[in-house]
Amino acid sequence: MKAEFLKGLGLEQDVVDKIMAENGKDVAAEQAKTTKAEGERDNYKDQLATATESLEKFKDVDPAAMQSEIENLNKQLKDKDEEYAAKEADRIFSDTVKEAIKSAGGRNEKAVMAMLDMEALKASKNQSEDIKKALETVKESDAYLFGSDEPFMNAVGATGGSADVGGDNLSAIRAAMGLPTNK
Structure with a gap:
């Protein structure tokens, strides 16, 4: 207006x-x-x-290919998880066997483990009992792989007699060596 x-x-x-x-x-x-x-x-x-x-x-992106890639990556992730779980289970089993060998008096874990059927023990339902039985079998057949329960028969210390051979220790040592005593 x-x-x-x-x-x-x-x-x-x-x-x-x-x-x-x-x-x-x-x-x-x-x-x-x-x-x-x-x-x-x-x-x-x-x-x-x-x-x-x-x-x-995103003009040239194929949704089907992208979905396929996502599924592939998910499968790879699942496979890695399964692989990790299998490795962890193997490690736990190996530690259990090593501990059983150590408690049975095994001298060399690798040597004793080589004597065991590890695959059969791993597949066992009652692993701890089967490991003990397998170790007893190896202990019977190859006792040298395990420590002996027998006491040592080699004396290390003095076997008797008196430690004082008369007078001073130097003259006793000289006499043991066939040298004349020093006056």
Whole structure:
């Protein structure tokens, strides 16, 4: 609305100014709404451009191939978990056998383990009992792999007699060596 239009209607200048001020408020409010809507529109345009650009990166991607790759990676992960579990089970079994060998008095763990049927023991349902039985069998057939329970018959210390051979120890040592005593 223009001020000349209102003056042409025969309104006084004071009334025209008031009408124009009120109209200006309405126009300013509408301009603010328009500016806000244009800002939102520009924001949506930027988001659309960014999304379109991101989608362009995936333009040549085959979803079926990607799904196949995901399934392949999941299978590899499962295989690694199973491999780790098998290695851990082997380690625990090996430690159990070594401990049993040690408690049975085995001198060399590797040598005794070579005499055992490890696969049969590993597949056994009652491993601890079967390991003990297998160790007893090896102990009977190859006793040299195990420590002896018999006491040593070799004397290490003095076997009797007196330690003092008369006088000082130096003369006793000289006499044992066949040398004349030193006076």
